[in-house]
Amino acid sequence: xxxxxxxxxxxxxxxxxxxxxxxxxxxxxxxxxxxxxxxxxxxxxxxxxxxxxxxxxxxxxxxxxxxxxxxxxxxxxxxxxxxxxxxxxxxxxxxxxxxxxxxxxxxxxxxxxxxxxxxxxxxxxxxxxxxxxxxxxxxxxxxxxxxxxxxxxxxxxxxxxxxxxxxxxxxxxxxxxxxxxxxxxxxxxxxxxxxxxxxxxxxxxxxxxxxxxxxxxxxxxxxxxxxxxxxxxxxxxxxxxxxxxxxxxxxxxxxxxxxxxxxxxxx
Amino acid sequence: xxxxxxxxxxxxxxxxxxxxxxxxxxxxxxxxxxxxxxxxxxxxxxxxxxxxxxxxxxxxxxxxxxxxxxxxxxxxxxxxxxxxxxxxxxxxxxxxxxxxxxxxxxxxxxxxxxxxxxxxxxxxxxxxxxxxxxxxxxxxxxxxxxxxxxxxxxxxxxxxxxxxxxxxxxxxxxxxxxxxxxxxxxxxxxxxxxxxxxxxxxxxxxxxxxxxxxxxxxxxxxxxxxxxxxxxxxxxxxxxxxxxxxxxxxxxxxxxxxxxxxxxxxxxxxxxxxxxxxxxxxxxxxxxxxxxxxxxxxxxxxxxxxxxxxxxxxxxxxxxxxxxxxx
Numbered sequence: 001x002x003x004x005x006x007x008x009x010x011x012x013x014x015x016x017x018x019x020x021x022x023x024x025x026x027x028x029x030x031x032x033x034x035x036x037x038x039x040x041x042x043x044x045x046x047x048x049x050x051x052x053x054x055x056x057x058x059x060x061x062x063x064x065x066x067x068x069x070x071x072x073x074x075x076x077x078x079x080x081x082x083x084x085x086x087x088x089x090x091x092x093x094x095x096x097x098x099x100x101x102x103x104x105x106x107x108x109x110x111x112x113x114x115x116x117x118x119x120x121x122x123x124x125x126x127x128x129x130x131x132x133x134x135x136x137x138x139x140x141x142x143x144x145x146x147x148x149x150x151x152x153x154x155x156x157x158x159x160x161x162x163x164x165x166x167x168x169x170x171x172x173x174x175x176x177x178x179x180x181x182x183x184x185x186x187x188x189x190x191x192x193x194x195x196x197x198x199x200x201x202x203x204x205x206x207x208x209x210x211x212x213x214x215x216x217x218x219x220x221x222x223x224x225x226x227x228x229x230x231x232x233x234x235x236x237x238x239x240x241x242x243x244x245x246x247x248x249x250x251x252x253x254x255x256x257x258x259x260x261x262x263x264x265x266x267x
Numbered sequence: 268x269x270x271x272x273x274x275x276x277x278x279x280x281x282x283x284x285x286x287x288x289x290x291x292x293x294x295x296x297x298x299x300x301x302x303x304x305x306x307x308x309x310x311x312x313x314x315x316x317x318x319x320x321x322x323x324x325x326x327x328x329x330x331x332x333x334x335x336x337x338x339x340x341x342x343x344x345x346x347x348x349x350x351x352x353x354x355x356x357x358x359x360x361x362x363x364x365x366x367x368x369x370x371x372x373x374x375x376x377x378x379x380x381x382x383x384x385x386x387x388x389x390x391x392x393x394x395x396x397x398x399x400x401x402x403x404x405x406x407x408x409x410x411x412x413x414x415x416x417x418x419x420x421x422x423x424x425x426x427x428x429x430x431x432x433x434x435x436x437x438x439x440x441x442x443x444x445x446x447x448x449x450x451x452x453x454x455x456x457x458x459x460x461x462x463x464x465x466x467x468x469x470x471x472x473x474x475x476x477x478x479x480x481x482x483x484x485x486x487x488x489x490x491x492x493x494x495x496x497x498x499x500x501x502x503x504x505x506x507x508x509x510x511x512x513x514x515x516x517x518x519x520x521x522x523x524x525x526x527x528x529x530x531x532x533x534x535x536x537x538x539x540x541x542x543x544x545x546x547x548x549x550x551x552x553x554x555x556x557x558x559x560x561x562x563x564x565x566x567x568x569x570x571x572x573x574x575x576x577x578x579x580x581x582x583x584x585x586x587x588x589x590x591x592x593x594x
C-alpha cells in the first residue's frame with residue numbers, strides 16, 4: 001500500500017516534470033482554465049444580482065453546491081485523468097505496456113496523465129467554496145468541516161468512478177464515446193445547482209443511477225442545516241456521500257472485467 | 268528443465284466483417300457477421316535456459332500472438348503455456364517481473380523525460396534494490412555506450428539511440444528471459460550491428476534466454492542457433508539455420524571473377540544464373556560435383572582472378588519454404 005503510494009508520487013512527479021518541458025504552454029493553459037471557470041461563476045453572480053434568489057436558494061448557498069462539485073471534480077481529474085485518456089491508449093496498443101509491468105493496472109493508468117493545469121479549476125472551485133463558507137450564515141463546527149471534507153472525498157471518488165467506467169467501455173468500443181462526456185463534464189455542471197430545481201426523472205437518475213446528488217445536494221443540505229424540499233432526513237444526508245465510494249468500487253470491479261475481456265481478445 | 272514450454276496452443280480471433288461503404292457500416296451496427304481466424308493452431312515448442320531463438324514468419328503468421336501469450340497479455344483458447352514454471356496470464360505480476368520485453372516499434376520510455384528519469388521510474392516499478400540498480404545502470408551505460416544520452420529527453424533521441432536505451436530499460440531488473448520484437452527495424456547499419464553484438468553478449472555472458480522475432484534475416488544468421496519458423500499459426504520448422512537450408516535445396520552458389528569477360532562459360536554440372544561484367548554466378552549441386560572439383564575444372568579452363576562459394580540468401584530460403592507449404 002505504502003509502496004504503491006510512493007510509486008504514485010513518482011508518477012505524478014514525472015508527469016509534472018514532463019509538462020514543465022513545455023512551460024509556456026503550461027502557464028497559458030492554467031491561466032486559461034482559471035479564466036474560463038472564473039467567468040462562469042461571474043455569470044452566476046450576475047444572475048443572482050438581478051433576481052436576488054432562485055426558487056428559495058441564495059447565491060452563497062448555490063456557491064456551496066458549485067464549490068463542492070468543482071473541487072471534487074478537479075481532484076478526480078487530477079488522480080483519474082489517465083482513465084479519461086484511456087481510449088486512445090487502447091487504440092495505440094499502449095495498454096500492452098501497462099500489462100507488461102508488475103504493478104496494478106489501476107495505479108499505472110490513474111497516475112499516467114496527472115495534469116497540473118487542472119489546478120486552475122481546483123483553485124477557482126476552492127475560492128468559490130471558501131467565499132461561500134464565509135458568506136453563509138453557518139457556524140463552522142468540527143462536525144460540519146469533517147462532513148464537508150468527507151463529501152469532497154466521496155465526490156472525487158464518484159467522478160473518478162465515472163472516468164473508470166468510461167475507460168472500461170473502451171475495451172469494447174475502442175473509441176471514446178461522447179455519451180461519457182455528458183455524464184462527466186455534464187454531470188459536474190448539473191451538480192453545481194440544487195437538485196430540487198430539476199425534473200423528477202432527472203433527479204432520480206442523478207440520485208440512484210449516477211449518485212451525483214449523494215455527493216453534492218444531500219450533504220450540502222446537512223451543512224446548510226436546511227430542510228430538504230424533497231423531505232430527506234439529516235442522517236440520510238450525512239451518510240449518503242458513501243454512495244460515491246460504492247460507485248467507484250463497482251466501477252473498479254467492472255474495470256477488472258474489462259481487463260479480462262482484453263486478455264482474451266487482445267484489442 | 269525447459270524455461271518455456273508451449274503445448275498445443277490455440278487461439279482464434281473473431282473479426283467482425285463489414286460490407287464496404289457507409290451503408291455497410293450502418294448495417295454492421297445492427298447485424299454483425301464474424302469471421303474466425305486461427306492465429307495459433309496447435310503450436311508446440313520448448314526453450315531451454317540460455318537459448319537464443321529466432322522466431323520468424325511473414326506478417327500475420329502468429330508471431331506476435333505467440334509473444335503476447337508468452338508475455339501474459341493474451342489468454343489462449345486452449346493449450347499449455349509455462350514460463351519459468353508459471354502460467355503467464357494467471358500470475359501476471361510475478362511473471363512479468365522476471366521477463367523483459369522490447370518492442371522495436373514502440374518505446375517504453377517516458378517521451379518527455381530524460382532517459383535516466385525513465386530508468387528511475389522503472390526501478391520503482393520493478394522494486395529493484397538501489398545497489399543492484401546502480402550496478403545495472405553502470406553496466407548498461409558501459410555496454411551500450413549510453414553515457415551522454417542519459418540526460419537527453421527521449422523525444423530528442425535518434426531511433427538507434429532510443430533502441431539502445433530501450434534495451435537497457437528492459438534489463439534493469441535483470442530478467443532471465445528477454446523477448447525482442449523487431450529490435451533492428453528501421454535502424455542504420457551501425458546501430459544494427461551494435462544491437463546484435465549486445466544481444467549476443469547478453470546471451471553468452473549473462474546467460475539470458477532471448478526470443479527474437481524479426482524480418483531481418485541478417486539478425487537471424489548473426490544471432491540465432493535455433494529457428495522457429497511459423498506461418499498461418501503453425502510451426503513449419505524447428506531447427507538450426509543449416510536445417511532450414513537443407514529443407515529447401517542443396518544447391519550452392521559459386522561466384523567466379525574472370526580475368527577477362529567471356530561470352531560463354533558452362534560446365535555440365537553447374538548452371539550460370541547471373542552475369543555482371545567479368546563476374547559470373549554459378550549454381551551447383553554438391554552431391555553431383557564437389558566445390559573443389561568444380562573450382563579445379565574452372566581454374567583449368569578459364570583465367571580466374573577470384574572466386575568464392577556463396578550460400579543461398581536466407582530470405583530466398585524462407586520464401587521457398589512458404590511456397591513449398593502452399594502459401
